[in-house]
Amino acid sequence: MKPGEAIKEKKIRGKKVIFRVPTQNDWKQLWENYNLVITGTEFMGMETPVKPEDTKKWISKTLDSLKEKKLVIVSAEVDGRLVGNCDITKEELEVKKHTGHLGVYVIAGYRNMGIGTELIKIAMEEAKKIGIEVVTLDVVAENKTARDIYKKCGFKIVGEIEKGYKRKSGYQDMIVMMKHL
Numbered sequence: 001m002k003p004g005e006a007i008k009e010k011k012i013r014g015k016k017v018i019f020r021v022p023t024q025n026d027w028k029q030l031w032e033n034y035n036l037v038i039t040g041t042e043f044m045g046m047e048t049p050v051k052p053e054d055t056k057k058w059i060s061k062t063l064d065s066l067k068e069k070k071l072v073i074v075s076a077e078v079d080g081r082l083v084g085n086c087d088i089t090k091e092e093l094e095v096k097k098h099t100g101h102l103g104v105y106v107i108a109g110y111r112n113m114g115i116g117t118e119l120i121k122i123a124m125e126e127a128k129k130i131g132i133e134v135v136t137l138d139v140v141a142e143n144k145t146a147r148d149i150y151k152k153c154g155f156k157i158v159g160e161i162e163k164g165y166k167r168k169s170g171y172q173d174m175i176v177m178m179k180h181l
């Protein structure tokens with residue numbers, strides 16, 4: 001995977017969706033999208049909006065890690081706009097480097113079109129190529145849409161951590177899921 005590389009194109013509901021690796025120049029859209037999702041749902045790992053400079057640093061570090069085959073990342077582009085993203089990042093511990101943690105989002109207005117499912121499938125195919133054998137993820141227990149698509153993609157629930165997330169609005173239980181690639 002290389003920055004900007006197109007991995008797949010698919011027509012979804014008459015729209016051309018390009019699944020591609022993001023580039024450093026995409027930082028602004030990635031920043032806007034991430035903040036839209038974290039402020040629009042209570043299902044993400046952050047709840048305080050991220051600063052533009054933090055996203056610039058994050059994408060730069062992410063593209064370095066991509067080069068070092070420490071992660072895979074794929075975005076979905078519709079009409080020239082990024083609308084979703086999925087990454088799988090290898091664990092750092094020596095004996096866990098064959099496992100990767102998955103994160104995914106699609107911005108409101110582009111959901112329920114199959115983009116999230118496609119992003120996960122592509123990320124898993126690419127993860128295999130860099131030696132990831134086991135994918136893990138965690139999801140807010142009430143996030144039925146996400147749990148359903150993970151199940152559809154072959155993930156199984158392996159645990160539940162009560163009060164695993166603590167937000168300004170209170171605790172949420174965390175479901176842990178995994179899949180062997």
Ligand SMILES: CC(C)(COP(=O)(O)OP(=O)(O)OC[C@H]1O[C@@H](n2cnc3c(N)ncnc32)[C@H](O)[C@@H]1OP(=O)(O)O)[C@@H](O)C(=O)NCCC(=O)NCCS
Pocket residue numbers: 037041043044104105106107110111112113114115116117118138139140143144145146148149152
């Ligand atoms: C979870 C998320 C990534 C899914 O992306 P998406 O592009 O909408 O996913 P898809 O279109 O591929 O699939 C959605 C599926 O959920 C189903 N669905 C939608 N709303 C639903 C609901 N309220 N309850 C149950 N199922 C629902 C759809 O019918 C579809 O299933 P199908 O493919 O069998 O028809 C997206 O909703 C999102 O970004 N949510 C906010 C952030 C988030 O929760 N990220 C995951 C954190 S772990």
